[in-house]
Amino acid sequence: MPLVCTVDVEDWAQSTLDTDLPISDRAGPNMEHVLDVLAEEKVKATCFVLGRFAEKFPDTVRRIASEGHEVASHGFGHVDVFRLTPTQFREDIRRSRGQLEALTGRPVLGYRAPDFSIVKESIWALEILAEEGFVYDASINPAVMARFGVPGFPRQPVRMALAGGAPLVELPVATLSFFGRSLPVAGGGYHRLLPFPVIRWAIEKSVLAGETFMAYCHPYEFDPDEFRHLDCPLPLKTRLHQGLGRRGFENKFRRMLREFETTLALQVAEKAMTEAPVYEG
Numbered sequence: 001m002p003l004v005c006t007v008d009v010e011d012w013a014q015s016t017l018d019t020d021l022p023i024s025d026r027a028g029p030n031m032e033h034v035l036d037v038l039a040e041e042k043v044k045a046t047c048f049v050l051g052r053f054a055e056k057f058p059d060t061v062r063r064i065a066s067e068g069h070e071v072a073s074h075g076f077g078h079v080d081v082f083r084l085t086p087t088q089f090r091e092d093i094r095r096s097r098g099q100l101e102a103l104t105g106r107p108v109l110g111y112r113a114p115d116f117s118i119v120k121e122s123i124w125a126l127e128i129l130a131e132e133g134f135v136y137d138a139s140i141n142p143a144v145m146a147r148f149g150v151p152g153f154p155r156q157p158v159r160m161a162l163a164g165g166a167p168l169v170e171l172p173v174a175t176l177s178f179f180g181r182s183l184p185v186a187g188g189g190y191h192r193l194l195p196f197p198v199i200r201w202a203i204e205k206s207v208l209a210g211e212t213f214m215a216y217c218h219p220y221e222f223d224p225d226e227f228r229h230l231d232c233p234l235p236l237k238t239r240l241h242q243g244l245g246r247r248g249f250e251n252k253f254r255r256m257l258r259e260f261e262t263t264l265a266l267q268v269a270e271k272a273m274t275e276a277p278v279y280e281g
């Protein structure tokens, strides 16, 4: 199975520092740049679009859809799922999906939680996604070192056996299986910091084993100059940690797309709907 290129379409400061901040002016142009890169590399991606981003940059969301990428939901406000009640979560995904479907005229069938925040205590969210008619969720990180994650969760797509009986496929973010442990390797900071040969080796290992490799990135990772233009004061540690590796990111991203065949998350999910093992949890 090939590589799945996913983009979480959001703004760095609003998603990372404080969800009450406005979406910055850089977020839209950064995503437009990602779309230019994808067009140049002739790759279709799955874009998990944040509702607050779509509110500010509706034309960019229309462009994502019109250029043949998959538009999926990243929720509305980027609040971690385990901070929401089930009722608030249902409202958040309905609002986000309604907005994206109105903008693109196409059904939204996939969801990814902010910060991969579907964890053990918020696993109830999967039931709600299935009830709301989502085909797949891509929010679980099975890596042991992840900030949020479900260590021990299957590393590959599974059909969830949910109490309500509605179907839902889980597409976990890629991990590297290493001496029985699942290590994080799928994107974001890992792809900013790891040298390309290591990234290539991890993807190759996965693809050769017949696995799906769910990679992810964010538009701001393509923007090495963001921290010189931020309005808010930022501790040096954050500046270094979050900014490191941005300058080399685009080059590694392009090489990854050139070296591996890609597909959309929805295509993997549709196949998994009939072929993936059932996971009882």
Ligand SMILES: [Zn+2]
Residues within 6 Å of the ligand: 008, 010, 015, 074, 078, 113, 114, 115
């Ligand atoms: Zn996010």
